[in-house]
Amino acid sequence: MSFVLKRSELDQLVTVLREDGYQVYGPVVVDRAIRYRRIDSIDELAIGVRDVQGPGRYSLVERADDAIFGHTVGVTSLKDLFFPPRRAVWTAARDGDSYRFEPAAPTGARVAVIGARSCELAAMSIHDTVLLGGEYVDADYEARRKAGFIVSIDCTEPGEVCFCASMGTGPGADGGFDLAMTELRVDGGWEYVGRYGTQRGEAILERVEHRVPDQIEIGQARSAVSAAAGAMGRELTVTGLPEFLASHRQHPSWADIADRCLACGNCTQACPTCFCVSTIDTSSLDGATMTHDVRWDSCFSLDFSFMGGRPQRASIDARYRQWLTHKLSGWVEQFGSSGCVGCGRCITWCPVGIDFTAEIPRMMERIDG
């Protein structure tokens, strides 16, 4: 089952979602970068811009056309919306000599995202496994996730740092969305050739004017996506990689990379799958109420592994090794998939441009390793 929307009808979709009480988010230009922001209309989206990304480099340039989704992933990801950087877990109030604990109230926010990319859906599916698949679950994430509505956009122009094709996570989405679309240039205008992912998606789209695509349009959408897969300039060879990293914790390359790495943690904050958090306990001035929050943490911080009076991973070598080996090796053992979806954010937002798709092949070639 599929559908086609005109641009004006895409705007209707935003309106229908808002009528249903969703807060609609989409890619917007903020501070010269693309980020997810709340929108009331598609006019606010990052129209007519393309992102130029490279190791440690990011800029936006004007496109020759006015495509809405003519860019790739921005600095923020769905993680910011469904797994926010800081949130309360419980509060306590003094109750005589004791305390009364209350789980933090669910946000109640229903988030709809328009323009999520395939790699981001893959990252959310990884978060589902990590945060909801075990014996204990993250209740806040579960509530946000259940309430969320996802409209994904297939990528037809891969960016310079993307390598989703080699990770098997893109450029077209094959699950994890309520509605998915490909943006196509047709006769000087734009069409959004789409498919349904859920009944909820179908029910929403019923209230938006649309028509049924013909076979040619469906074929055009498909070939635009597969052309993008073929045009991807970057790749990561994943066969044997988990085993290689697990058995090379003492490779000399770790020190070489650590010479450049600042341990700033940007990579972990930008990564859509990094899930490590720390806790913050605070108390009101009169001591009557206390709050226990979690906030994103990073394995690059010294506090992260603090134990017995000192950090377990004091050197940057050890911290970089922890990050990469967890992401690409330990993760497979823990959760049954790689922790990387090939979005390239850690490459772009690394201030010194460390690019593990280049470091790993070098590391594997080094015979002294």
Added chain:
Amino acid sequence: MDDQASTLIPRPFEVVAKRRETHDVTTLMVEPSDGRSCFGFEPAQMGMIGVPGVGEVPISFSNHPDTSRCLSVTIRNAGAVTAAITGTEVGGVITVRGPYGTSWPIDLVAGRDVLFVAGGLGLAPLRSAVFAVAEESAERGSVGIVYGAKTPEDMLFKGDLEIWGEYDDVDVHLTVDAPTEEWTGGVGLVTALFEEALDSVRTPLVMMCGPDLMMINAGRDLVARDIDPSDIWVTLERNMKCAVGLCGHCQLGPLFVCKDGPVLRYDRVADLLEMREV
């Protein structure tokens, strides 16, 4: 009783008794003050123990598993959170959630000799197992307990050590780094006592807890004495913020020490422990 989500929310527990073990270690006996019943635990399981507004930290339960006193925790004053917990007076309230993690392989004890190896505070998570094995396991063989501390004054549970030494087929071997004049036990590392301990326990099942460095040395030494690495069990310590596999802090290679551990079979972790800064 507890549903899954609410076990992540702490419960208030009243301090009903307090005992000073050494100059910086205190045992607190606690009981729920929310009108609900206490929870049970398996030896070596831990709880997240805290003070609202200050924080919570992982601590092993140190009491006899069948005690009527609910739970006890034996805590070294190591920093802000442990200071707030151990500073709570009798009648005051701390928070507890748990129990979490794996436990000692008590079910493997039948028909086996057992060697307990503890360094410093490592006797706390072993205490409940020693009770369970030495007192209660009818099918066990001989038991050896090797315990090392910095000084005689740093030895925990001295009363228990005396009682355990009086059980049939239980030998207690003690050592300190820095002896006093009255000290009659050994001097040096726990490994120095293995020879005499292994005289009375044959191809034992080993349960060991102490600082990483102690366990690395003791593990190597035991393996060199022909003990099968798969017969050695260790309990590990790592930074923990959640204790349930959600915060990422406790990782050791591919393991989450909070849920895959804290008790792990030595052959699964020996390489990772030996390596620097993993």
